[in-house]
Amino acid sequence: MRVLVVGGGGREHALCWAIAASPLLSKLWCAPGNPGIAEVAECVGVGATDIEALVGFAKSERADLVVVGPEAPLTLGLADACAAAGIPCFGPSAAAARLEGSKAFFKEVAVAAGAPTAHYAVFTEADAARAHIASRGAPIVVKADGLAAGKGVVVAMTEAEALEAVTDMMEAGIHGAAGARVVIEECLVGEEISFFALCDGTTAIPFGAAQDHKRAHDGDTGPNTGGMGAYSPPPAFTPALQEEVMATCIRPVLAEMARRGAPFRGVLFAGLMLTEAGPKLLEFNTRFGDPECQALMLRLKSDLLPALLAATQGELAHFDLRWEGLSSIVVVMAAEGYPVAPVTGSEIRALEAAAQVPDVTIFHAGTARREDGALVAAGGRVLGVAAVGASLREARGSAYAAVDVVDWPGGFCRRDIGTRGL
Structure with a gap:
């Protein structure tokens, strides 16, 4: 299969990393990609929101599947444009992506579906x-x-x-x-969990859970960010809770969207609060989370590519995903000043040495190559240092061991990612 992944962050690096391992793959592109993604895919100089150019590239290169990473192209109608061109696309239509694009619309749909929410x-x-x-x-x-x-x-x-x-x-x-x-x-009180489900318009299947860390600094202090780290699976989210969420949140919303003439295809990301009264919906996102995606991809045992294709073709009803019996974690290394005013351009060294730490994978989120070939920070969240282990404690130890090898005075990270899971 010939596949185009859209986006250029840590989530897209993880998606490309997983797709590149598929025996079904014959060619992988990423638009626009980043230096880390360039190690597993051919990066294409097309912006993630340039809908016309993305579809034109997919047509000219005879792509068999377009996989959309970030939310902006979805709300702008990339999936619709792909459908009009006859190209399968993993991601919802613009009408279905309103579940993320408008929090008021999300609340309206949740209430209509009878899903528990604040x-x-x-x-x-x-x-x-x-x-x-x-x-x-x-x-x-x-x-x-x-x-x-x-x-x-x-x-x-x-x-x-x-x-x-x-x-x-x-x-x-x-x-x-x-x-x-x-x-x-x-304001709901409890444990906050990110839960994911693959959807094909009528059927949904679980795609794992993770716990994100939104605040910039240790102890959940500082400003909200896009996510400073995540781990999977969260112990608080039991198999019984997963089935409850599927029954009370995911399937009813999927049915409500179909009833409204906007069937949801892609990945539905439920932000949940585990309250004393049971799990309640905080929000829906219509794409994989970042950095949760990185943690999930490390644990996925099944080939990702046929699962994404099944979601686009309405064939998830009999699809079964297999997971490694491991814990995973990702620690985000961000540029100083993030999230308010990240300082870009600082050089990052010793990344190759950090990647040699056993069980560690490093995902690029906001990096670039300088003219002299040096790797530099080019965004707020810059690296995702990820690891797997037989336990969360083991995975966490490996991830922070690799963080300590990275030579980057212009970056920082939280030192308490995963502690709640311990």
Whole structure:
């Protein structure tokens, strides 16, 4: 098979890494890719949101499958454009991708499907939002309705924080158009889990769970980020809870989307809170998580490629995935100043030596090659140092051993990834 992966971050490196191992693969491209991805795929100089150029490339190269990594191309209609050109695409239509593209739409669908979720209200006027906060009190959660690169959520512990979030989003426009409308929710308490399911429009099958770490610094302090690390599987998410989530959240939402004429095909990423009253939906994303994808791919025993193809062809009903009986972890190394103002251009050394640590795989997220060939930071989240082990403790030890080998004074990481799982 000839496959084009769209994107250029750590998630896409993990997808390319897994797809490259498939005996069914004959050619693998990634657009735009990164230096790490270039080791397993041919990188193509096309941006991830250049829909016309991506489809044109896939047609000219006779791609058998397009696999979409990030959310932006999906909300812009890449899957629709591929369908119009007769190219199978792993990823939902723009109509189905609204589950991530609009938090208000997600809440509407969840309620219609009877899925358990937090009490909420939607606002387009800042004063009305402030009045709602005053009536509900804190803690309370303020979310930008649209896509904000994983940073449009404020868990406000005081009313003052919530009011500031409303001002920032709706009046200062820190998230642009994404914050013109906000969703304000009750603050749920419990363990937060990322759960994934492959969907073919009518059938969904589990694709594992992970626990992400959103705050920038140890002890869950500092600003929210796109994710500073993850581990899989999380002990708190038992097989019984997985089946409960499939029955109460995934399958009902899949049926509701089909009823609305927007069947969901691709991967449905449920952000869950395990509350005392049971699991509740925080959000849906319509693509693999980053860095959760890296942790999941390390544990997947099945060939990924036929699973992705089955999702595009409506053939998941009898598909069975196999998993290694291992734990995995990924520690994100980010550029100083991330997430507010990451400093790019700093040189990264000794990566080859770090990759020699047993059971370690290093995924590139935001790297580039300088003219002299040196590897440099080119983004906020730069590397994902990942490892597997017979236990989470073993995997964690290997990952941090590799982190300590990396020679990068311009980077930082959290030192407590996975501790909750221990």
